[in-house]
Amino acid sequence: MTTESDISVDPRYAQSSGKVETLIEALPWMQRYHDEIIVVKFGGNAMIDPELIEAFASDIAFMRYAGVKPVVVHGGGPHISRMLDRLGIESEFRAGYRYTSEEAMEVVRMVLGGQVARELVSAINDLAPVATGTSGEDAGLFQAKRKTTDAAGNPVDLGLVGEIVAVNPNVVSADIAAGRIPVVSTIASDLDQPRKALNINADRAAAALAVALGAKKLVMLTDVEGLYRNWPDKSSLAASITAEELRGMLPTLESGMIPKAQACLEAIDGGVKHATIIDGRVPHSTLLEIFTKDGFGTEVTD
Ligand SMILES: Nc1ncnc2c1ncn2[C@@H]1O[C@H](COP(=O)(O)OP(=O)(O)O)[C@@H](O)[C@H]1O
Numbered sequence: 001m002t003t004e005s006d007i008s009v010d011p012r013y014a015q016s017s018g019k020v021e022t023l024i025e026a027l028p029w030m031q032r033y034h035d036e037i038i039v040v041k042f043g044g045n046a047m048i049d050p051e052l053i054e055a056f057a058s059d060i061a062f063m064r065y066a067g068v069k070p071v072v073v074h075g076g077g078p079h080i081s082r083m084l085d086r087l088g089i090e091s092e093f094r095a096g097y098r099y100t101s102e103e104a105m106e107v108v109r110m111v112l113g114g115q116v117a118r119e120l121v122s123a124i125n126d127l128a129p130v131a132t133g134t135s136g137e138d139a140g141l142f143q144a145k146r147k148t149t150d151a152a153g154n155p156v157d158l159g160l161v162g163e164i165v166a167v168n169p170n171v172v173s174a175d176i177a178a179g180r181i182p183v184v185s186t187i188a189s190d191l192d193q194p195r196k197a198l199n200i201n202a203d204r205a206a207a208a209l210a211v212a213l214g215a216k217k218l219v220m221l222t223d224v225e226g227l228y229r230n231w232p233d234k235s236s237l238a239a240s241i242t243a244e245e246l247r248g249m250l251p252t253l254e255s256g257m258i259p260k261a262q263a264c265l266e267a268i269d270g271g272v273k274h275a276t277i278i279d280g281r282v283p284h285s286t287l288l289e290i291f292t293k294d295g296f297g298t299e300v301t302d
C-alpha cells in the first residue's frame with residue numbers, strides 16, 4: 001500500500017504535481033470554450049518556420065480534441081512576396097495592404113490556395129485527420145468589393161484588393177458540424193465582376209468570418225509580442241486595451257498593425273466577446289492563450 005510518507009519522498013509525485021496543476025488550470029477554459037467556435041488567424045513570419053507550423057498544428061488538433069471548434073484563417077504575406085520576387089513582379093504595401101495588380105492576383109490565388117493552405121491542412125491532418133481547405137471563393141463564403149479608402153477614409157489605389165461586404169459561412173458551418181477543422185484561404189469573389197477574385201487581408205477576413213460564425217473568440221498570431229501603445233517602444237506593450245482606445249489609435253498605427261487593429265474592432269463590434277493579438281513566434285502561444293489564466297499578448301475588450 002502507498003502511504004503519504006512514500007508519496008512525499010517519491011520524485012515522480014513531485015514532478016506530477018506541476019503537471020496536474022497545469023491540467024487543472026486548463027479546466028475553466030475548457031468549460032468556457034466547450035463546443036464554442038474559436039477563429040485563429042495564422043500568418044506572417046510564424047508561417048515560414050517549420051517548427052512553428054508543427055507547434056501550431058498540434059495546438060489546433062489539441063483544441064479540437066479538447067472539445068473546442070477551431071477554425072483556421074491563414075495569411076501568407078511572406079510566401080506571396082517571395083513568389084512575386086521570384087517571378088519579377090513588383091509588389092508594394094500601401095496603408096497596410098498589398099497593391100495587387102492582375103498579374104499579382106494570379107500569384108496570390110495560387111500561393112494561398114495551392115501552397116500555404118495545403119501545407120497547413122497536411123500538418124494538421126497528420127495529427128487530427130479532419131482538416132479541410134476552403135477558399136473564400138467557395139460557395140459564396142467571402143463576397144467583396146474593391147477597397148478604395150485607407151483607415152482614415154482617404155482615397156487609395158490598391159488594385160485588386162477587396163473589402164468583404166457579405167459572408168455566407170454555410171460551407172464552413174457544415175464542416176464544423178461534421179467535426180472537421182476548416183482552414184480558410186482569404187480570396188473573395190468580386191461582387192461587381194463575379195468571375196474575378198479579390199485579394200483580402202487575412203486579418204480582416206478572419207474577423208468577418210468570426211462575426212458570421214458567432215465565434216466566441218478571435219485569436220490573431222503575429223510577429224511581435226502584441227500591440228504596442230507607442231510603437232516601437234518595447235515597454236509600451238498593451239496587455240489589454242478597450243475598443244474605444246484602439247479606435248482612437250487607428251490613425252497612429254503603421255503597416256501590418258492597421259488591418260489587425262481594424263480586425264479586432266470589427267470582431268468586437270460584431271459581437272465576438274474576445275479578440276487577442278498574440279506572439280506567433282512563441283511555440284504553442286495559441287494553446288497558452290486559450291487554456292491558461294495568464295493569456296498572452298494584447299486583449300481587446302468591449
Ligand atoms: N503599434 C504597433 N504595435 C505592434 N506592431 C506594430 C505597431 N505598429 C506597427 N507595427 C508593425 O506591425 C507588424 C505586424 O503586422 P504584419 O507584419 O502584417 O503581421 P502578420 O504578417 O503577422 O499579419 C509588426 O511586425 C510591426 O512591425
Ligand SMILES: CC(=O)N[C@@H](CCC(=O)OP(=O)(O)O)C(=O)O
Nearest residue numbers: 043044075076077097098201202
Ligand atoms: C490585401 C492584402 O494585403 N492581402 C494579403 C493577404 C495575405 C495576408 O494577409 O497575409 P499575412 O496575414 O501573412 O500578412 C497579402 O497580399 O499579403
